[in-house]
Amino acid sequence: MKAKRYPIYFVLCLILSAACGTKEYHIPDNAVAIKENVDIFPDYTDITLPTNIAPLNFMVRSAGENYVAVLKCDKKQLISGAGEDGKILFNPHEWSSFLSFCKGKAITVQIYTERGGKWYVFPKYTLYVAEEPIDKYLSYRLIEPGYELYRQIGLYQRNLTNFDVQTIYENNRAFNRPENHCINCHNYQNYSTRRMLFHVRSAMGGTIFAEGGKITKMNMKNDSILSSSVYPSWHPTKNWVVFSSNQTGQIFHMLDTDKIEVLDYGSDLIFYNVDTREISNILKTPGDLETFPCWSPSGDRIFYCVAHRADFLESPDSIHSKLAVNSTEKFLYNIMSIPFDTLTMTFGTPQMEVPCVDVGKSASVPRVSPDGRYLLFTLGNYGQFHIWHKSSDLYVKDFQTGHIYPLSEANSRNVDSYHSWSSNGRWIVFSSRRDDGSFTRPYFTYFDKNGKSRKAFMLPQEDPEQNIMLFKSYNVPELTKDAVPFTYEQFKEAIYNQEGDTVTYKELR
Numbered sequence: 001m002k003a004k005r006y007p008i009y010f011v012l013c014l015i016l017s018a019a020c021g022t023k024e025y026h027i028p029d030n031a032v033a034i035k036e037n038v039d040i041f042p043d044y045t046d047i048t049l050p051t052n053i054a055p056l057n058f059m060v061r062s063a064g065e066n067y068v069a070v071l072k073c074d075k076k077q078l079i080s081g082a083g084e085d086g087k088i089l090f091n092p093h094e095w096s097s098f099l100s101f102c103k104g105k106a107i108t109v110q111i112y113t114e115r116g117g118k119w120y121v122f123p124k125y126t127l128y129v130a131e132e133p134i135d136k137y138l139s140y141r142l143i144e145p146g147y148e149l150y151r152q153i154g155l156y157q158r159n160l161t162n163f164d165v166q167t168i169y170e171n172n173r174a175f176n177r178p179e180n181h182c183i184n185c186h187n188y189q190n191y192s193t194r195r196m197l198f199h200v201r202s203a204m205g206g207t208i209f210a211e212g213g214k215i216t217k218m219n220m221k222n223d224s225i226l227s228s229s230v231y232p233s234w235h236p237t238k239n240w241v242v243f244s245s246n247q248t249g250q251i252f253h254m255l256d257t258d259k260i261e262v263l264d265y266g267s268d269l270i271f272y273n274v275d276t277r278e279i280s281n282i283l284k285t286p287g288d289l290e291t292f293p294c295w296s297p298s299g300d301r302i303f304y305c306v307a308h309r310a311d312f313l314e315s316p317d318s319i320h321s322k323l324a325v326n327s328t329e330k331f332l333y334n335i336m337s338i339p340f341d342t343l344t345m346t347f348g349t350p351q352m353e354v355p356c357v358d359v360g361k362s363a364s365v366p367r368v369s370p371d372g373r374y375l376l377f378t379l380g381n382y383g384q385f386h387i388w389h390k391s392s393d394l395y396v397k398d399f400q401t402g403h404i405y406p407l408s409e410a411n412s413r414n415v416d417s418y419h420s421w422s423s424n425g426r427w428i429v430f431s432s433r434r435d436d437g438s439f440t441r442p443y444f445t446y447f448d449k450n451g452k453s454r455k456a457f458m459l460p461q462e463d464p465e466q467n468i469m470l471f472k473s474y475n476v477p478e479l480t481k482d483a484v485p486f487t488y489e490q491f492k493e494a495i496y497n498q499e500g501d502t503v504t505y506k507e508l509r
Contacts, residue, residue, distance in 0.1 A: 025068050025081035028112050028119035038062050038111045038122035045125040050134040051103045052161050059464045061088035068412040071109050073102040074501055102129040112132040130446055132161030132426040139186055142472040144285040145438055152181050157484050163462040168484050169491040179203050189234035191423040193484045206500035210486055219500040226268045233294045239274040242293040242302055249321050262385035265324040267291045276507040282347055287313040294343040296368050300340055303366040305333040329381045332362045346509050370425045373399055378417045386417040398451055407453040410445035422479050429477045440473040
């Protein structure tokens with residue numbers, strides 16, 4: 001028989017694999033049960049997770065020199081361990097196979113710790129594996145919590161089934177002050193990246209539209225609209241986008257745990273036809289500040305937030321910003337909706353959806369579930385920039401019953417805001433400051449068929465310390481079913497080299 005010949009790099013790989021293979025861990029014999037609950041980070045105890053999520057690697061913070069984690073589901077088990085650093089890392093292939101087996105079932109978890117040569121076992125906790133998967137991709141912005149600093153900002157897309165991250169676009173990889181610019185408000189059409197957009201502010205500013213293999217930069221300013229466009233929402237099927245147009249100010253609190261306030265002293269709703277490049281006012285009302293528009297899944301209604309300021313009607317525009325700064329607590333936003341006729345492209349009469357002002361509260365970021373039954377939003381004490389408000393919590397309205405209630409199982413004592421649904425409506429991702437009060441990180445909660453949420457869990461990382469070692473905040477988490485089909489270089493080419501096409505104003509009928 002002729003001997004097989006292998007390339008030298010293949011032989012080296014085999015040698016290295018044998019020398020540095022994954023360490024095998026075994027269940028310790030004669031471990032003594034203790035009543036002390038195990039302390040792990042991130043807190044993945046008693047959560048519900050999707051079958052297609054990446055390994056929930058974690059770090060044991062309870063005392064010990066060595067650790068073993070045992071996951072059991074029926075007669076199948078998964079074992080991993082760690083030394084003094086306490087980092088329990090799971091083999092990705094074994095983890096994926098194990099979760100697939102456990103679909104719709106419960107997993108019991110026991111963690112063992114070695115102390116002074118003796119093994120102890122902590123009380124069990126449980127993981128519940130949902131029947132429904134989560135969308136494969138999560139997009140987000142990373143930014144230092146430095147308020148007006150945008151030295152380095154990036155848009156990224158994470159594959160939730162593993163730890164792969166794609167850079168959508170970053171500014172200032174090599175800093176150059178004349179080219180310094182901000183990027184924000186990424187948005188996709190109906191959970192797909194086939195149509196997407198984001199804004200560029202300051203140098204080389206414009207709105208970047210990407211669809212059909214082409215990237216176009218648009219100048220969305222027009223004398224007939226209030227200001228630049230922001231907070232986009234793409235129609236679920238048509239090539240239309242609604243925005244708000246906002247005049248925005250920023251202040252800092254001196255005697256308040258809420259560090260910063262971003263407030264509007266003017267805001268309207270606008271409609272943009274991407275195909276014809278025509279922009280239109282939907283609502284232009286000086287005493288009402290409309291913001292955060294969002295299409296219904298059927299595309300026949302827009303939900304939005306609105307604050308009424310009677311004092312703005314009684315005063316010139318030039319002092320609205322001063323009035324806003326001196327009365328931040330007067331900004332209370334209700335949630336309204338306005339019907340839309342797709343055939344005639346006309347909007348109807350606004351109607352109240354959530355009368356927050358009646359209970360002295362304020363809403364932001366309405367998002368309708370894919371089945372159209374639930375309205376998800378953030379409720380806080382005042383204002384609309386709830387990403388810095390400790391009072392902010394996630395709420396839903398059940399359109400079938402009219403019941404409005406908090407997602408108590410998912411909320412925390414700190415900021416919970418900026419949320420979005422999965423395409424199957426069973427998962428919600430949101431930004432939370434629950435870990436340290438300063439940095440927002442993505443959290444996920446299961447939303448069952450009865451409208452009840454579950455305990456939220458942090459985005460898993462290959463190194464469980466990564467989220468606390470990365471001094472950046474995650475903003476605007478958005479789930480999609482597919483990956484962004486454009487590269488960083490393609491976006492940079494458009495941003496740096498396109499002047500920005502202009503829009504035409506058109507009155508809606």
